[in-house]
Amino acid sequence: MKRLCMAFIALVGSASHWVFADDNASPIYGVTIPDGYxxxxxxxxxxxxxxxxxxxxxxxxxxxxxxxxxxKLPFPDGTVLAKLAWKHEQSPDFKTASIPGAATTVQFMVKDSKKYAATGGWGFGRFINGKPVDQAQHETCFACHQALVKDRDYVFTKLAP
Structure with a gap:
């Protein structure tokens, strides 16, 4: 009985180190959709x-x-950017205006220079209908930002005037 109890304690103790996948987190980076974004x-x-x-x-x-x-560049740790995207369609009320149609993606960049050191300090998350897209799509995020906007801390978007 003592051995059984010790085995149980060892198993429970080691369970605290297990990592469980979060179905709502992006592959590779573990980014989730922030509340209130x-x-x-x-x-x-x-x-x-x-x-x-x-x-x-x-x-x-x-x-x-x-x-x-x-x-300020680089952006400080704790910076989070969200990109919301929709297909555009012609407004039924104003013929020269485009309006949002169906939602396509919501994407996030999260700055944590230690956690994401290998990707310029940024973690990425791309979501469709609230669920993260596959790993293959996430593997393209940093490569694109690195190739085109390294000099702006890997951020495409400038603040609108």
């Missing part, structure tokens, strides 16, 4: 041409907006 401030809007044909907005948490306004 839709109340963050606008960084900038954009219109993506073919083949995506999307309307996009980038939102930032308070750390992001403070860094943008002060012109």
């Amino acid at each position: 839709r109340q963050w401030e606008l960084v900038a809007p954009a219109q993506e041409a073919d083949p995506l044909n999307e309307l996009r907005v980038v939102l930032g948490n308070s750390a992001a907006l403070k860094a943008y306004r002060e012109g």
Whole structure:
């Protein structure tokens, strides 16, 4: 009986070190959708041409907006940027206006220079209908940012005037 109890204690003790996958976290980075992100401030809007044909907005948490306004690069740890995207369609009320149609993705960049040291200090998350996309899509995130905007701390979006 004593051996059985000791084995149980050892098993329970080691269970505290087990890692359980979070179905809501992005592969590779473990980024999840932050609560309240839709109340963050606008960084900038954009219109993506073919083949995506999307309307996009980038939102930032308070750390992001403070860094943008002060012109500080690299962005500080704790910065989070959110990109919301929709297919665009013609407004039924105003023939020259595009309006958001179906939502396509919500994407996040999370700055943690220690946790994400291998990817310039950024973790990435891309979600469709609230669920993270597959690992293959996440493997492309940093490579694209690294190739095109390394000099801006890997961030494409500039603060709108």
